[in-house]
Amino acid sequence: MEYLSLIPATALGYLASRTVTHPTSRIRRKMPSIKTKRVQVFPVLRVKIFGRVIHFHHWIYFSVILLVSFFVSLGVVDYIVTKGILLGGIIHGLTLPKEHRKIIYKDHTIEKLISIDHN
Numbered sequence: 001m002e003y004l005s006l007i008p009a010t011a012l013g014y015l016a017s018r019t020v021t022h023p024t025s026r027i028r029r030k031m032p033s034i035k036t037k038r039v040q041v042f043p044v045l046r047v048k049i050f051g052r053v054i055h056f057h058h059w060i061y062f063s064v065i066l067l068v069s070f071f072v073s074l075g076v077v078d079y080i081v082t083k084g085i086l087l088g089g090i091i092h093g094l095t096l097p098k099e100h101r102k103i104i105y106k107d108h109t110i111e112k113l114i115s116i117d118h119n
Contacts, residue, residue, distance in 0.1 A: 002080055009081040013088020021058055021092070053107045059093020060103075062086045 020027050034042040038049065045056040066086045069077040076082055093101070 005080055006084040006087070009084025010088040010091065013085035014092045015088070016085070017058060017089040017092040048107055051107050052104055054104050055102070057093050057101065057103070059090045062089040062093070066090065 019025055022028060028043060031043040033040065035046075038047060040046040045061070047054045047056075065074075065077060066083060068074065069083060069086075077086075
């Protein structure tokens with residue numbers, strides 16, 4: 001009977017991820033950007049290294065948290081509702097088009113710095 005709460009929690013996680021993670025979302029635009037020179041930790045997790053950007057998508061770390069929660073007791077993550085919300089976030093991330101799921105991509109800010117404008 002407890003697993004019946006998994007379905008609405010998964011739907012809630014999907015909708016919340018869709019609303020919060022979309023780049024043009026009002027909620028996302030109001031979030032502060034917490035970053036240093038090479039590492040951004042909020043609202044997305046990115047690391048710039050060797051002219052590349054490694055972007056850890058929400059569905060990647062949700063998957064890790066969900067997987068770890070099956071083996072280790074993590075407090076609030078042990079609840080079936082929390083697992084459903086994580087599952088909804090994973091489903092949302094995997095339903096995005098393939099080009100939006102890239103993990104490593106070229107850092108275009110470096111190209112802007114080293115390019116010479118001939119105009």
